[in-house]
Amino acid sequence: MDEQFEKQLSEKVQNSYEVKTSAEDILCDYHAKQKAKKPFNYKVPFFASLGTLACAAVALAIVLPLSFGKTTLTPDASSLGSLTDINVSPLKSKEGTLAYEVSSVYPLLKRLGLQKIPAKSPFLEFQDKKEGVEERFESFVESYEKVQSPVRDGFLGTSADLTANEGSFVGKNGTYDYQVVIPEVGTLLYSLDKSLGNWSKFSGEVSDNEKTYSLEGRTITTNGRENLTLKLYDSEDNDYVNVEQDKNKSIFFFSYSVFEDGLLSYTFSMSLLQLNSTTPSIVLTYYLADDAKGGTLQIVWKNRNVYQIYGEGFAKILLTYQSNQRIYSYLSYVITEE
Amino acid sequence: MENADKEAIAQASKALKKDPEGQFAPFYELTKKRVYFLIYSYVHDSALSEDLLQNAYVRLLEKNHSLARSLNPYSYLCSIAKNLAIDELRKRRPQVDLDEEGVSEVIGENDASPGDTAPLLEAIKSLLSPFEFQVYILHVLDEKTFKEISREVRRPQGTLTYTYSAAIDKLQKGLDPRWMSNSRNS
Numbered sequence: 001m002d003e004q005f006e007k008q009l010s011e012k013v014q015n016s017y018e019v020k021t022s023a024e025d026i027l028c029d030y031h032a033k034q035k036a037k038k039p040f041n042y043k044v045p046f047f048a049s050l051g052t053l054a055c056a057a058v059a060l061a062i063v064l065p066l067s068f069g070k071t072t073l074t075p076d077a078s079s080l081g082s083l084t085d086i087n088v089s090p091l092k093s094k095e096g097t098l099a100y101e102v103s104s105v106y107p108l109l110k111r112l113g114l115q116k117i118p119a120k121s122p123f124l125e126f127q128d129k130k131e132g133v134e135e136r137f138e139s140f141v142e143s144y145e146k147v148q149s150p151v152r153d154g155f156l157g158t159s160a161d162l163t164a165n166e167g168s169f170v171g172k173n174g175t176y177d178y179q180v181v182i183p184e185v186g187t188l189l190y191s192l193d194k195s196l197g198n199w200s201k202f203s204g205e206v207s208d209n210e211k212t213y214s215l216e217g218r219t220i221t222t223n224g225r226e227n228l229t230l231k232l233y234d235s236e237d238n239d240y241v242n243v244e245q246d247k248n249k250s251i252f253f254f255s256y257s258v259f260e261d262g263l264l265s266y267t268f269s270m271s272l273l274q275l276n277s278t279t280p281s282i283v284l285t286y287y288l289a290d291d292a293k294g295g296t297l298q299i300v301w302k303n304r305n306v307y308q309i310y311g312e313g314f315a316k317i318l319l320t321y322q323s324n325q326r327i328y329s330y331l332s333y334v335i336t337e338e
Numbered sequence: 339m340e341n342a343d344k345e346a347i348a349q350a351s352k353a354l355k356k357d358p359e360g361q362f363a364p365f366y367e368l369t370k371k372r373v374y375f376l377i378y379s380y381v382h383d384s385a386l387s388e389d390l391l392q393n394a395y396v397r398l399l400e401k402n403h404s405l406a407r408s409l410n411p412y413s414y415l416c417s418i419a420k421n422l423a424i425d426e427l428r429k430r431r432p433q434v435d436l437d438e439e440g441v442s443e444v445i446g447e448n449d450a451s452p453g454d455t456a457p458l459l460e461a462i463k464s465l466l467s468p469f470e471f472q473v474y475i476l477h478v479l480d481e482k483t484f485k486e487i488s489r490e491v492r493r494p495q496g497t498l499t500y501t502y503s504a505a506i507d508k509l510q511k512g513l514d515p516r517w518m519s520n521s522r523n524s
Contacts, residue, residue, distance in 0.1 A: 002506070009478075009517075016457075023362055027359060033400070
């Protein structure tokens with residue numbers, strides 16, 4: 001092969017054509033398509049306004065009349081106890097409080113992620129910091145406090161009371177058998193198909209002041225296992241949230257995945273494990289597609305008032321609940337929050 | 339692709355992720371020819387290649403905010419461009435299984451209207467088989483290595499180097515010498 005010929009021809013061919021489309025043409029086309037698209041409200045997307053709290057509450061409201069024959073839930077802010085007491089939802093009993101607090105990481109992360117400025121979750125901000133140990137510890141506590149705040153604000157002291165009314169309720173998309181008013185969320189209407197043995201299918205809708213979201217899912221209740229899958233979606237967009245929770249003997253699992261325009265945007269999962277007969281532990285993982293970042297935290301129950309938090313670059317942080325205070329300690333550093 | 343070009347595209351890609359609209363023009367100028375010829379290697383039609391090129395870049399801009407940090411916008415752009423080209427061919431030739439090995443020997447063949455692109459390319463196309471033409475374009479104009487082309491067209495590297503060498507021989511023997519003179523570039 002004649003290399004000189006090859007090189008000469010290559011240069012000639014490369015110069016033989018000029019792309020006619022300009023960068024400006026493409027940007028104009030892009031802007032036109034953006035304008036044509038339905039504007040997406042990043043400030044209050046449905047999965048932020050209907051975050052983990054709401055999903056768990058919806059899931060719980062559906063499971064309650066199914067499995068337990070109870071119609072009232074009163075979440076309690078007490079500390080995590082024995083895993084054996086935990087029922088289908090982490091909201092269901094006082095034992096699930098910590099799990100529930102941890103699960104609140106999701107909506108907060110997502111909400112912050114959607115704010116775009118600075119478009120970082122508390123923990124992602126934290127991961128990027130390079131200061132000394134004390135500053136990093138302060139940043140961590142600040143982040144952890146942030147992610148816990150929705151739960152404290154929503155549930156500590158002001159217990160939610162979910163009552164499922166049975167009857168015939170007319171919604172936007174149909175008539176349903178159950179109605180539950182969920183504080184801070186809206187009204188849930190749903191119907192159950194219990195004719196499937198251990199399986200039950202349900203469908204319904206949740207309405208707040210602005211929108212109506214559809215939901216569908218199923219529950220399985222067998223010996224030793226209680227499982228619920230739920231899909232909440234905005235029928236006008238290709239945005240939806242999948243929720244799954246599963247209690248199987250010594251494991252409680254809760255996962256939450258958010259899809260925007262059909263693409264995975266965020267996933268969060270929490271596993272509540274019983275390390276031994278008296279030491280429940282929570283493993284929390286999250287992944288934020290926009291930032292391509294995720295993380296894992298492990299929270300171990302020591303006693304009713306003391307928890308150990310691992311992850312995010314720390315060997316062990318102690319969190320102690322004492323007289324309405326939360327005391328974080330790491331090495332010789334102590335931070336008290338009220 | 340030369341290392342300097344690779345580095346320039348990598349830098350432009352990085353900048354594009356941070357400021358998609360502000361940094362689009364420099365990214366586009368660095369990559370447009372490669373993307374154009376990548377598309378052209380499939381569809382063999384200049385006007386269509388321009389249209390698909392525009393669509394590919396618009397899609398990149400639309401998805402830029404959600405691209406994983408580890409994903410290079412240029413690689414993503416090439417995937418979009420290739421998929422758009424193949425989708426277009428699927429529309430034209432629904433009976434052809436484009437996923438099969440060797441499909442590049444039939445795709446785009448005789449699809450272009452005559453004289454719609456640079457005359458030199460037309461002359462080259464007339465001398466080479468469709469597969470040789472595709473390898474030539476991807477290697478020379480899209481500046482892909484044989485390893486990269488191998489992944490793209492699902493052929494062994496040895497086959498590609500042989501095909502390319504055979505193509506150069508054919509061109510050296512068959513191409514009108516006037517094309518190689520300094521007075522005529524296109």
